[in-house]
Amino acid sequence: MSMNAMKRLGGQTFQLTNRPCILGWGSAVGKKEGEGPLKDTFGQIFQDSRAGQKTWEEGECIFQQTAVQLALERAKLKPEQLGGIFGGDLLNQRVSTSGSLKNFRVPFFGLYGACSTMAESLGLAALLCDGGYTDFCAAVTSSHFCTSERQFRTPLEYGGQRTPTAQWTATAAGSVIVGQTGSALRVTHLTAGRIVDRGITDVNSMGAAMAPAAVATLTAHFRDTGRSPGDYDLIVTGDLGRLGKRLVLKFMKENGYDLRENYDDCGVMLFDAESQDVHCGGSGCGCSAAVLCGALLSRLQKGELHRLLFCGTGALHSTLSLQQGKSIPGICHAVAIEQQKEETC
């Protein structure tokens, strides 16, 4: 098998033959996220949703900068050592990312993948390291409840009633630093998603809009790699919420894959269903970013998990596309990460 054939396993999966390492990670979340079940796993919890700034948007920049700084500290790196940073958020023209990264002075690749952005950015950062283009590369993603509500739904002051299938946009950011060597946490595969649109038009049912994309990418990943769900200690999507999670279990079973033993969703994990009144769970690209850069990578480092399949799921609509009667296309990118014995690093 040629090197190229090894690197592209099938229709959608890239195999990272040099197995780039995750050297650092950091997360910053808001008060509500800091009161949830994962509260002990975050790098920093801000009690103030503006993080001391004048606007929520400026606050979101601080969350994102904090996540990058914590990741750099853990990796023992300075910004100028990064060959690139891939980043994005949910805002129009993803201004939070531009605002937060302009002070780092690192070559910047701006992404928009909605809630799939953490997986998209991590996957591309890992490819750049794997290909030998840079020693170190970063990924960062954020979302913010208040900036998102203002942009996508109604002003907070309006006090709009939420439907039972609605999700709660996380005020959170996560960042990962990837390098060519230096740690036991390895990125092994990226399964890049195709756009899947099943005609869902209800913006309060994002889990249903994105679940078909998650099912398509998971199925492609297993097909391309020859792996089965049992090869992973944990498979997570983010962020489908409770409804989307049920749909993934159901549709994957129809496709011949039983995920009941080892599948969860970052939107379900982030908040407590009983006490935190978030209806179907968390959402926003900061949700899966903070769950990955809080709980999940720590569990991999501690050896509580050995193989993780991290699937970022995004809904690719805008307020205008919905007003024009368009359905909500979904996308899902999956990144496989494993904890490897130190001697091979």
Next chain:
Amino acid sequence: MSMNAMKRLGGQTFQLTNRPCILGWGSAVGKKEGEGPLKDTFGQIFQDSRAGQKTWEEGECIFQQTAVQLALERAKLKPEQLGGIFGGDLLNQRVSTSGSLKNFRVPFFGLYGACSTMAESLGLAALLCDGGYTDFCAAVTSSHFCTSERQFRTPLEYGGQRTPTAQWTATAAGSVIVGQTGSALRVTHLTAGRIVDRGITDVNSMGAAMAPAAVATLTAHFRDTGRSPGDYDLIVTGDLGRLGKRLVLKFMKENGYDLRENYDDCGVMLFDAESQDVHCGGSGCGCSAAVLCGALLSRLQKGELHRLLFCGTGALHSTLSLQQGKSIPGICHAVAIEQQKEETC
């Protein structure tokens, strides 16, 4: 020198040691663009800005799909042969790209780089091929005057007066197909931009906001590669317009580089200054995309140009960031393309 050192030349430049090939390109533009000086170079000119659709946004999708289809035809490829497609546009949550690409069913990486997106998408597609991750990869970018005016400025029906430094968002799309072998047009370098913010807050003076980023990336490119402006037959930015072009010439001269002989700007090239009433020139990420995928790649193929430095320049603001008093950060990514003798391909 190790392979890695060869691949990362300096702070911001990646050298594509396998010199991936440009196999196909396509462009689609609107009526006004089709009446300009480059009218004979475009793949398709639509007289109807909606391209037969109900909305301008749906029309933009058709422009983008047409560009991809023309590029695939020229490359003699089918969509399913693409290992990935990098794409973006100017709209909120870049819905034109999601809408246009969902029918192609290709692994999709969504970008937002404002008017730098054609260079960002082409650079990343070339890296993926250069690294051996896929045999074929595509890049696509679009903008649309009517969708942009509605989103960023005022409703068209309002008939707002344009200031002298304003630019005209191009109704245009361009797409490039990159492969590992098969043509004489080679992508040799990507200089990835950093965010540069010089405090410009006038949204009608985008050239001034973006010119410092172009200067920073051009300077980094010459420093990293050891090349000088004279090594290129043509250096183009896109889209700074007439004011931004003057600023680049001035600031580059201060940095010790004389660009007077071989520098132009896609926003200046696209429209006729005398007859088309576009004030400072064209803008929008479709402008540089269509100029690249119309005139420039054809001139390279014909041997009229041998080395081109294509610099996409983007302004990373939103209407909200301006309302909140924020300045306009700029970014510029540069891609070096050369025409090489056939025997080495």
